[in-house]
Amino acid sequence: MSQKEYNPYENMLAVLKQSAEKLGLDPDDYATLCYPERELKVSIPIKMDDGKVKVFEGYRVQHSSARGPCKGGIRFHQDANMDEVKALAAWMSFKCAVVNIPYGGAKGGIKVDPSKLSRDELIRLTRRYTTRILPIIGPDKDIPAPDVNTNGEVMAWIMDTYSMFQGHCVPGVVTGKPVEIGGSVGRVEATGRGVTIITYECLKVNDMxxxxxxxxxxxxxxxxxxxADIFYNNGQKVVAVSDYTGGVYCEEGLPINEIRAFLAGGNTLNDYQNDKVTHITNDELITCKCDVLIPAALENQITADNAEAIQAKIIVEAANGPTTVEADEILNKKNVIVCPDILSNAGGVVVSYFEWVQNIQSLTWDLEEVNRTLNKIMLTAFNEVAELSKEKEVPMRMAAYMVAIKRITTAGKLRGGPISLG
Ligand SMILES: NC(=O)c1ccc[n+]([C@@H]2O[C@H](COP(=O)([O-])OP(=O)(O)OC[C@H]3O[C@@H](n4cnc5c(N)ncnc54)[C@H](O)[C@@H]3O)[C@@H](O)[C@H]2O)c1
Structure with a gap:
C-alpha cells in the first residue's frame, strides 16, 4: 500500500473520533487530541567515516502531556516520516492512558537505514540528534526509549549526551537503558511477560x-x-512458532526450550530439524489449529485475506498494528476476542515507567517487585477494558480506546480545558 493510500495519522484520527463518539463526547472535548502538542523536525549533520558530511532528518513529536510527561520510543528507519511519528506519538498517549501510568505520548525517529552506518557513525548521529531535541526532552518533560532499530546502547549514548549538557548524570531522561547504568531489571522481558498476563486473564474470564x-x-x-518461554515453563502447550524464515508446528506442543537454544545459536527456524514438527509458512501459522493466536512480529499480518480462516478463539496482539481494519470486522463477526495492541503489549512501557520511578527516586527495585507490580497494572487494565467492552457491547479494541480517551480528556478538563489560558 502506498503512502498516499494509507496515512497512519488519518487512521489514528478516525479511531479517535469513533471512540469519542461512542463515549458521547462533544468534538470540543477531544479537539486537542487531534493535534500533537509539539512537532519538532531537525536536521542532523554528521561527519561520515570517509570524511564527507551527510545531513539526516530527525523528528520528535509530543502528542499529549495532559496526564504527565510525554513518553515514547525513538526509531531509526529509512521510512521514518512525520506522519508516522505523529500517529505513533498519539498511540503512545492512548497506551499509557489505558494502563493508567502517569504519562502522555511521544515518539521520535531518524530517517536512516542504520545497517548502512558504522558504529562510530551511529554514535555521532545519536549524539547530534540528542543535542537537536535536547530543549524538549528531560525526565520531567519527555522521556525517550528504544524502538525499531534502537536499543539499550543507543539509550546510553542519549543519556550520556543529555547528562554532558546538564553537567551531571541524569539517568531518568531515557528508559530501556542497560541495568548497569540505571536500567530496570525485568525491562527486557516486560512486553512478553505482559502479553502472557493478558492471555491468562483473557482465558480465565472466558472460562477457558x-x-x-x-x-x-x-x-x-x-x-x-x-x-513462548513463559508459557512453556508454566506447562502450556505452544503448538506453533515462527520467525521471518517460516514456522514449525506440532499438535502435542513444541519443545520451546530446545527451539530457543537453537535460535540463540544464530540459527533460523527453517533449519530446525525435529521429526515431530511440521514446517509451515507464516500464513499457515496465522490460520493453524489453535485456541490462542499471538502475532508478535510485524504490522498487517492478519488481513481480509486470512481472517476468515483463523481458527483461534482469542488473539492477543503483541505486535503493534498486526490486524487490519477489514480483518478486525471479519474477526468481530466470527466472535473472535481480540485483545488490542495498546493493551496487550503495554508491559514494556509499564516497566519503563518503573525504571523512571527508580531513577528519579535514586533507588532500585528487585525483580519480584517489578513483576508483581507489572502483573497488578496489566490485570487492572485488562479488567477495566473487558468490563467496558461488556457494558457497552463493543469489541475490546474499541473499549480500550474509550478507556484511554476518557482518561486523557478528563485530565484535560480537570486542568482547566484547552482554552483556560485564553
Ligand atoms: N520489544 C518491545 O518491548 C515491544 C513493545 C511493544 C511492542 N512491540 C512490538 O512487538 C513486535 C515484535 O517486537 P520484538 O521486540 O520482539 O522484535 P524482534 O526484532 O526482537 O523480533 C521480531 C521477530 O519477528 C520475526 N519476523 C520478522 N519478519 C517477519 C515476517 N515477515 N514474518 C514472520 N516473522 C517475522 C523475526 O524473525 C523475529 O523473530 C513489533 O511489532 C514491535 O513493535 C515490541
Whole structure:
C-alpha cells in the first residue's frame, strides 16, 4: 500500500473520533487530541567515516502531556516520516492512558537505514540528534526509549549526551537503558511477560482452561520468544512458532526450550530439524489449529485475506498494528476476542515507567517487585477494558480506546480545558 493510500495519522484520527463518539463526547472535548502538542523536525549533520558530511532528518513529536510527561520510543528507519511519528506519538498517549501510568505520548525517529552506518557513525548521529531535541526532552518533560532499530546502547549514548549538557548524570531522561547504568531489571522481558498476563486473564474470564489450550506465536524475537518461554515453563502447550524464515508446528506442543537454544545459536527456524514438527509458512501459522493466536512480529499480518480462516478463539496482539481494519470486522463477526495492541503489549512501557520511578527516586527495585507490580497494572487494565467492552457491547479494541480517551480528556478538563489560558 502506498503512502498516499494509507496515512497512519488519518487512521489514528478516525479511531479517535469513533471512540469519542461512542463515549458521547462533544468534538470540543477531544479537539486537542487531534493535534500533537509539539512537532519538532531537525536536521542532523554528521561527519561520515570517509570524511564527507551527510545531513539526516530527525523528528520528535509530543502528542499529549495532559496526564504527565510525554513518553515514547525513538526509531531509526529509512521510512521514518512525520506522519508516522505523529500517529505513533498519539498511540503512545492512548497506551499509557489505558494502563493508567502517569504519562502522555511521544515518539521520535531518524530517517536512516542504520545497517548502512558504522558504529562510530551511529554514535555521532545519536549524539547530534540528542543535542537537536535536547530543549524538549528531560525526565520531567519527555522521556525517550528504544524502538525499531534502537536499543539499550543507543539509550546510553542519549543519556550520556543529555547528562554532558546538564553537567551531571541524569539517568531518568531515557528508559530501556542497560541495568548497569540505571536500567530496570525485568525491562527486557516486560512486553512478553505482559502479553502472557493478558492471555491468562483473557482465558480465565472466558472460562477457558489454560492447561488445555493450544497457543500459536508468530515471531520469536524479544516479545514472542519471552512469551513462548513463559508459557512453556508454566506447562502450556505452544503448538506453533515462527520467525521471518517460516514456522514449525506440532499438535502435542513444541519443545520451546530446545527451539530457543537453537535460535540463540544464530540459527533460523527453517533449519530446525525435529521429526515431530511440521514446517509451515507464516500464513499457515496465522490460520493453524489453535485456541490462542499471538502475532508478535510485524504490522498487517492478519488481513481480509486470512481472517476468515483463523481458527483461534482469542488473539492477543503483541505486535503493534498486526490486524487490519477489514480483518478486525471479519474477526468481530466470527466472535473472535481480540485483545488490542495498546493493551496487550503495554508491559514494556509499564516497566519503563518503573525504571523512571527508580531513577528519579535514586533507588532500585528487585525483580519480584517489578513483576508483581507489572502483573497488578496489566490485570487492572485488562479488567477495566473487558468490563467496558461488556457494558457497552463493543469489541475490546474499541473499549480500550474509550478507556484511554476518557482518561486523557478528563485530565484535560480537570486542568482547566484547552482554552483556560485564553
Ligand atoms: N520489544 C518491545 O518491548 C515491544 C513493545 C511493544 C511492542 N512491540 C512490538 O512487538 C513486535 C515484535 O517486537 P520484538 O521486540 O520482539 O522484535 P524482534 O526484532 O526482537 O523480533 C521480531 C521477530 O519477528 C520475526 N519476523 C520478522 N519478519 C517477519 C515476517 N515477515 N514474518 C514472520 N516473522 C517475522 C523475526 O524473525 C523475529 O523473530 C513489533 O511489532 C514491535 O513493535 C515490541
Amino acid at each position: 482452561d489454560a492447561s488445555s489450550v493450544a497457543i500459536a506465536i508468530q515471531g520469536m524475537g524479544n516479545v514472542g520468544g519471552t512469551a
